[in-house]
Amino acid sequence: MAEEMEQWLSSLLRLTDEEEKMTEKQIKIIQAAVDIFADKGYASTSTSEIAQRAGVAEGTIFRHYKTKKDLLLSIIAPVMSKLVAPFVLRDLHQVLDTEYERFEDFLRAMMRNRLEFVVKHAPIVKIMLHEIPFHPELQSQFKEQLFPQVGERLKRIITHFQSRGDLIEMPPFALLRMSVSAIMGYIFTRCYLFPEHDWNDQEEIERVVNFIMHGLAPRKE
């Protein structure tokens, strides 16, 4: 069962499905854009610089992408949906409905897998985090589509374990917020604040999971 879940999670690490139908130059353009966007930010990156780094004429960029923003969105969109994919797919429900699953196993598997994803796509995730607040389309995609789905699903998971007495009585949203804070806190520190530090992921994940489990366990008098 745990193995099934691991396998299924692993399948969610890939970004695109084998880079379908892209010319060599188009791939170069995306790579160059990701590099420079992550380095200097979208707004202060010029299309001429992207073309130069990609070894392409500037016109080639606009043959494939109508505008500069189009290029940005084509980079961010797949990461945005894949990042939260494990919490959206219908599979999740059936995975979780197996009675013998424990909350900490769920936490461990999810944290390990999402960390792996962010490590693998760090530059694009960085671009995403920086650009979401400045592009209303991205904001609404997150706030009106992704979050409600994900939030609702995770809330149900939380209440499931709560009703089994594994978690303290508390509004599910607060429980969710604190679990996610602890997990993201590590991923952020690990990937963006001190990426060059020599991290022992295994150990740190155990620490965070224990932190959450003890912090949110029902209080015994």
Add this chain to the structure above:
Amino acid sequence: MAEEMEQWLSSLLRLTDEEEKMTEKQIKIIQAAVDIFADKGYASTSTSEIAQRAGVAEGTIFRHYKTKKDLLLSIIAPVMSKLVAPFVLRDLHQVLDTEYERFEDFLRAMMRNRLEFVVKHAPIVKIMLHEIPFHPELQSQFKEQLFPQVGERLKRIITHFQSRGDLIEMPPFALLRMSVSAIMGYIFTRCYLFPEHDWNDQEEIERVVNFIMHGLAPRKE
């Protein structure tokens, strides 16, 4: 004692010391810049737009600030240092050395105060978060000056309470990371993700403090 600490913390909320020696137009410029920077980002804000919003000629901006970046830094710098001020000042040490202080009181006071600070200066903090990664001067100021000081001081605080048996045995940096994650997780959700939500800060702060205290308490067999 707790009152002393509260008073001292409150004094750290103000940004500038009564806006010294600024003309009316200069203040207008700063306000306009903060507004637009927070809204669209530094790189995609033009000086002409700032001038327009401030009701000033474009030349006036450059009378007071040599470059556009100069304007940005004059906005960010004071927030950057004031944001971490409570963890840098020498005062902190003597406040903490009082034996009867408990870790959870420290957490509570700090969290309440820093939340208040971020609420008060939310737009500038947003600008800061977005621009730090793209401006090496800011990065190094954070990584080489602020963090080492703050980190070292906080580590000492952690080990202090650890040696009293209030906290679990664990590398201080990990303890620090998890405490800060939990606190920042709330402040971030509260101020940036869902600022319009009807938050009960008092209640939520208690939840986070309890989460941390239980999550990091020494494990009893």
Add this chain to the structure above:
DNA sequence: CTTTAAAGTGAGTAATCACTCACTAATGAG
């Protein structure tokens, strides 16, 4: 080989950029 569509090019363009400068207005000390 011929044809056709798509991929790729790079000089060109109008708009916008941060910034300058020669100038006027306001202010405050002597």
Add this chain to the structure above:
DNA sequence: CTCATTAGTGAGTGATTACTCACTTTAAAG
């Protein structure tokens, strides 16, 4: 009032911007 310093102005500047378009190259199907 006088004068000197600072604050404020806005037209002007060269550089850069995202994007276009008439053109050439590539490649695969018939």
